Amino acid sequence: MNEFELISELTRSLPSNESVLVGAGDDCAVLKPVDPHQLVLFKTDAIVEGVHFDHDDPPEKIGRKALARCLSDVAAMGGAPTCALVTIGLPKQFDADQVKRIYAGLSDLARQYGVAVAGGETTASPDRIFLSISLLGKVDREHCVLRSGAKPGDAIFVTGELGGSRGGKHLDFEPRLEEGQWLAGHFNIHAMIDLSDGLAGDLRHLMHAGSVGAELRAGSIPISREAKLQAAGESSAKPPLLAALTDGEDFELLFTVASRDAVPLLDAWKARFPKLRLSCIGKVTATPGLKLRDENGLRELPTHGYVHFA
Ligand SMILES: [Mg+2]
Numbered sequence: 605m606n607e608f609e610l611i612s613e614l615t616r617s618l619p620s621n622e623s624v625l626v627g628a629g630d631d632c633a634v635l636k637p638v639d640p641h642q643l644v645l646f647k648t649d650a651i652v653e654g655v656h657f658d659h660d661d662p663p664e665k666i667g668r669k670a671l672a673r674c675l676s677d678v679a680a681m682g683g684a685p686t687c688a689l690v691t692i693g694l695p696k697q698f699d700a701d702q703v704k705r706i707y708a709g710l711s712d713l714a715r716q717y718g719v720a721v722a723g724g725e726t727t728a729s730p731d732r733i734f735l736s737i738s739l740l741g742k743v744d745r746e747h748c749v750l751r752s753g754a755k756p757g758d759a760i761f762v763t764g765e766l767g768g769s770r771g772g773k774h775l776d777f778e779p780r781l782e783e784g785q786w787l788a789g790h791f792n793i794h795a796m797i798d799l800s801d802g803l804a805g806d807l808r809h810l811m812h813a814g815s816v817g818a819e820l821r822a823g824s825i826p827i828s829r830e831a832k833l834q835a836a837g838e839s840s841a842k843p844p845l846l847a848a849l850t851d852g853e854d855f856e857l858l859f860t861v862a863s864r865d866a867v868p869l870l871d872a873w874k875a876r877f878p879k880l881r882l883s884c885i886g887k888v889t890a891t892p893g894l895k896l897r898d899e900n901g902l903r904e905l906p907t908h909g910y911v912h913f914a
Pocket of ligand 1: 677800
């Protein structure tokens with residue numbers, strides 16, 4: 605199968621939605637103009653074999669992950685995804701079945717969240733597969749949540765459980781789209797980010813964007829079962845709390861709200877999302893720096909989030 609035969613097969617049944625007038629097959633996709641009451645979100649993200657996935661990972665999960673990462677970013681703005689373009693880089697000797705299965709996983713997730721795949725391209729890549737996704741989304745003007753709004757005294761919340769994602773969650777996490785839209789629509793969320801580089805690292809992004817500091821309570825940080833299992837089973841594994849603070853690719857939502865909203869939010873959350881844990885893990889401080897409170901008192905957090913090019 606050559607590249608053109610492959611493309612025609614891949615683009616035959618891509619998911620679409622009402623935002624797309626003309627999808628894959630023309631020189632450009634043609635989209636409808638957006639509602640003037642909404643803002644447009646625009647995101648790009650790439651995953652590379654050997655860095656973000658392994659050659660032998662199930663192909664459907666590779667495709668799914670590529671799109672899910674972008675969806676998670678849209679969730680972190682309080683938005684809804686609309687339309688994606690997909691570029692895939694393939695070595696000369698590609699496995700057509702693997703590529704079809706990558707597209708199948710990506711398309712299934714797109715359908716699940718009503719996202720159109722309006723085109724893309726395949727390109728040659730020296731020896732590894734990569735996937736690059738561009739994604740459009742929309743958000744109500746008054747509900748767009750940035751990283752920059754955290755205020756001293758805010759309560760800090762995180763969804764789900766953290767750490768140990770390399771055990772498998774990084775390939776099949778659920779982007780928190782419903783949760784992000786619900787939060788932005790029902791509460792005055794001051795700042796929000798999705799966790800890709802680890803709690804400590806991504807919290808620092810919120811702190812820098814808002815020119816504030818933060819104090820975390822060690823006992824309140826939700827540690828995943830996987831992080832605990834890894835710590836118990838591998839001598840080289842991080843202690844569970846450190847894994848929860850620094851492991852990448854959790855793709856949970858981290859956000860801050862005024863402290864008076866903390867209890868009403870927790871109550872409403874439990875009623876709306878009874879199966880997904882929500883934890884209040886600390887507070888925003890006026891003093892810069894990230895501190896951790898545990899049984900030994902308060903100390904500066906020496907650990908950093910996972911840094912890709914450290
Ligand atoms: Mg992000």
